Amino acid sequence: MSGSNTEWWRNSVIYQIYPRSFCDANGDGIGDLAGITSKLDYVQSLGVDAIWISPFFKSPMADFGYDVSDYRDVDPIFGNLGDFDELIEAAHARGLKVIIDQILSHSSDQHPWFQESRSSRSNPKAGWYVWADPKPDGSVPNNWMSNFGGSAWRWCTRRRQYYLTNFLKEQPDLNLHNPEVQEQLLADLKFWLERGVDGFRLDAINHAFHNQSLRDNPARPLQLDENGLPPVNTYQYQWHIHDKSQPENLLFLQRVRKLLDQYPDTVTVGEVGDDNTHKIMAEYTTEDRLHMAYSFDLLAEDCSAGFLRETLRKNRQVIEEGWPCWSISNHDVPRPMTRWNREFDREQAAARVPLFLLTQLCLRGSVCLYQGEELGLEEAEIAFEDLQDPYGINLWPEFKGRDGCRTPMPWFNHGEVNAGFSRARPWLPVPEEHRNKAVSVQEDDQHSILNRFRALLQWHREWPGLASAEQQVVDTGDELLVFYRRTATEEFLVATNYGREDAELALPEEFSGARDITPHNFAGEVTGTSIRLPLAGARVLHRKRNQHGG
The missing domain is CATH 2.60.40.1180 (Golgi alpha-mannosidase II)
Structure with missing residues (x-):
C-alpha cells in the first residue's frame, strides 16, 4: 500500500485523550476504549481534526501504560482489540483521525523481551536492552540520571550487570543500536497501521539511542530556588549530552518515515524534550524524518509575553522546513488554567484561557489540546493518600507529581455520581470545583469557555491562509x-x-x-x-x- 500525503496535519488541531480519565463504560472506575467511543460525538462537536490516545497497551501500569508489556494488544482494563477497532471505525465515520502513542525507547520490565534478556548474558535477546558492567568498585557505569530522579542504572543479580532506565526502574531502555530491536519496533508500528491508525505520537523519541561510549554527562550550573536550594530532581544537575538525542536517532526516524510513507495520510509527531529543544526539533522534522514535533517550551511555568516572544523567535530562527506542534497542556504538567494564571484572580484567569488558544491557533504550526482544557479546568489538589503517580510519591512533598492534571473528565454536575465519569469510585477523585465546570454545565452557556473553544476552532477553519x-x-x-x-x-x-x-x-x-x-x-x-x-x-x-x- 502506498500513496501521497495530503498533509492534513499542517495547521491541524489534535485532541489528546488520556484514556484512564476520559470516560468509564464498564463501571470499574477506570476509563476505557468503549468510553472514548461513547464520547466521540462530543469530541467531534469541538471541531478538532484528530484525537491522540495515550497508551492503552498491556502493561503492569507502573507508569500508567508508558511501561508496555505487549506492543500489540490492549490492556484488559481498557478493553480489547475489538474495542479498538470499533473506536477507529467510529472516529473515521465522524471525520476524526486517530493517532496513538508509541513508546519506542523503553518497555516494561515485565515484557517477555526483558525477562529473557535479563536471564543471562548469552540468550537470544541478551543485547535487546542497554546493559553495562559495574565499575571495579561495583558502582554504576556512569553519572547518568533518570528523568524521575536518582541514578539511571539498576542492578541485575542474574547478569551481574546494570541496565539503563531513563525513567522508572520498571522501564528498562531498549537497545536500538541492535538491528533486531529496530526491526521488531517497525513491525509493531506496522501492526497498528494495518489496523487503520492515522499516525503515532512518539513518546520521548530522542531517548531512543544512547552514546555507546557511556561517557559521563557534564555538570550543569544549578538554578537555586527562592530558599537558595538546588533542584529537587537530580536530572536537572547535568547537561544531557550522551544519554539522548544521538545522531543514530535520525537514521532510525528515516526508517520510521519510510514505513509511514507506505500508508496514505499518516503522520508522526515526536516528543523531543532536550536542553536545546529548537535545534532538536529542526533536526527531527526534516522532509524524511518526523512530520512534526513538540517540545516542553510552552509547558513551562512562564507565560509572560517576553518569554513567549523569545520562544517563538528561537523556534522560527532554527526551524525552517520543519513543523512544530504547539501544546500548553498535557498529562504531565499542571493545567494552564492554574499554571499560567498564578498572578490573576479567578475571573481574570477564565478570561485568559481563550486567549491562550487563540495564540496557538494563530502560530505557524499545529495545535495539541488536552482533555479538559476546553473546560478551563484548574489543576487539582490531590491528597497524599490519593496519589497514584510514582513520580509524585517519590518526590513528595516538594513535587506532587502529575495526578493533578489527570483527574477524571467531568461530564455532568452534581446530579450524577462522580460527575458522570464512572459508576464506581474513580482511580483518582473528581475535584468538587471541576463539577461546576462539567460539560453539561457549559453546553447551554454560549459564553462558556467550552463554547468559546468551539467558536475559536470554527474561526480557525475559516482562515486556511494561516496554514502556510x-x-x-x-x-x-x-x-x-x-x-x-x-x-x-x-x-x-x-x-x-x-x-x-x-x-x-x-x-x-x-x-x-x-x-x-x-x-x-x-x-x-x-x-x-x-x-x-x-x-x-x-x-x-x-x-x-x-x-x-x-
Whole structure:
C-alpha cells in the first residue's frame, strides 16, 4: 500500500485523550476504549481534526501504560482489540483521525523481551536492552540520571550487570543500536497501521539511542530556588549530552518515515524534550524524518509575553522546513488554567484561557489540546493518600507529581455520581470545583469557555491562509505578544495582551483600513492610529497583499 500525503496535519488541531480519565463504560472506575467511543460525538462537536490516545497497551501500569508489556494488544482494563477497532471505525465515520502513542525507547520490565534478556548474558535477546558492567568498585557505569530522579542504572543479580532506565526502574531502555530491536519496533508500528491508525505520537523519541561510549554527562550550573536550594530532581544537575538525542536517532526516524510513507495520510509527531529543544526539533522534522514535533517550551511555568516572544523567535530562527506542534497542556504538567494564571484572580484567569488558544491557533504550526482544557479546568489538589503517580510519591512533598492534571473528565454536575465519569469510585477523585465546570454545565452557556473553544476552532477553519503563512514576532518590549503571518497574497497581524494592565499598540501603516477578523468575545479596539487592548484582549487584522509583498 502506498500513496501521497495530503498533509492534513499542517495547521491541524489534535485532541489528546488520556484514556484512564476520559470516560468509564464498564463501571470499574477506570476509563476505557468503549468510553472514548461513547464520547466521540462530543469530541467531534469541538471541531478538532484528530484525537491522540495515550497508551492503552498491556502493561503492569507502573507508569500508567508508558511501561508496555505487549506492543500489540490492549490492556484488559481498557478493553480489547475489538474495542479498538470499533473506536477507529467510529472516529473515521465522524471525520476524526486517530493517532496513538508509541513508546519506542523503553518497555516494561515485565515484557517477555526483558525477562529473557535479563536471564543471562548469552540468550537470544541478551543485547535487546542497554546493559553495562559495574565499575571495579561495583558502582554504576556512569553519572547518568533518570528523568524521575536518582541514578539511571539498576542492578541485575542474574547478569551481574546494570541496565539503563531513563525513567522508572520498571522501564528498562531498549537497545536500538541492535538491528533486531529496530526491526521488531517497525513491525509493531506496522501492526497498528494495518489496523487503520492515522499516525503515532512518539513518546520521548530522542531517548531512543544512547552514546555507546557511556561517557559521563557534564555538570550543569544549578538554578537555586527562592530558599537558595538546588533542584529537587537530580536530572536537572547535568547537561544531557550522551544519554539522548544521538545522531543514530535520525537514521532510525528515516526508517520510521519510510514505513509511514507506505500508508496514505499518516503522520508522526515526536516528543523531543532536550536542553536545546529548537535545534532538536529542526533536526527531527526534516522532509524524511518526523512530520512534526513538540517540545516542553510552552509547558513551562512562564507565560509572560517576553518569554513567549523569545520562544517563538528561537523556534522560527532554527526551524525552517520543519513543523512544530504547539501544546500548553498535557498529562504531565499542571493545567494552564492554574499554571499560567498564578498572578490573576479567578475571573481574570477564565478570561485568559481563550486567549491562550487563540495564540496557538494563530502560530505557524499545529495545535495539541488536552482533555479538559476546553473546560478551563484548574489543576487539582490531590491528597497524599490519593496519589497514584510514582513520580509524585517519590518526590513528595516538594513535587506532587502529575495526578493533578489527570483527574477524571467531568461530564455532568452534581446530579450524577462522580460527575458522570464512572459508576464506581474513580482511580483518582473528581475535584468538587471541576463539577461546576462539567460539560453539561457549559453546553447551554454560549459564553462558556467550552463554547468559546468551539467558536475559536470554527474561526480557525475559516482562515486556511494561516496554514502556510510565514511568521515574524514583533519585539514590543512589554506584555503585548504581537506577530505577523504572511503569504504572497495576504497578511495577518495578531496582537494579544498577556499583561494585567490595559495596553496600546501603534497601528502599522499598512494595516490602516485592514479587515478586523478577531473572533467574537475578545475585548479590544482598533482606532485610526492604534490598537487598544485590555487584559486578555486581542485583535487579529487581515489584509490582501500584492505579489511583490506590498
